[in-house]
Amino acid sequence: MPAGLNKSVAQLLERISTVRRDFLHKLTHRLTCENQALAIEDLNVQGMMAKPKPGAFLPNGASRKRGLSRSLADRRWQSPEYGTEMLRDINAALNIAPRSV
Incomplete structure (x- = not known):
């Protein structure tokens, strides 16, 4: 890859990073200003999307969550x-x- 192209790609990636960081900062600032408290749930998304194995023991009513x-x-x-x-x-x-x- 030519040196000029590497520099352009690097600048573009830096710009994307800056825009994302700015968005997240503005969003979190707004959320904290508009709310008295924030609660965050740590979800196991991969586990939620996994299908139970046939014949596996499914505790806590998991068969309904299939x-x-x-x-x-x-x-x-x-x-x-x-x-x-x-x-x-x-x-x-x-x-x-x-x-x-």
Whole structure:
């Protein structure tokens, strides 16, 4: 690769890095100014998308979670026990809030 092209690519990558850093700084600043508290959930996304192996022991009702990766497009959640229906994000926030510091 010619030296001039290497320099152009390096400058472009630096610009991308700067734009990303600026965006993240502005976003986190806005979030902290607009909210009294922030709670973050550490998700095991790979585990959520993995299909259980046939015949494997599935603790904690995991057999019902088998289709989780396919059903993420469905933004509603319904309790199989009570029939209550709500948006998945609202349900997640209600579950995370009591556990936050």
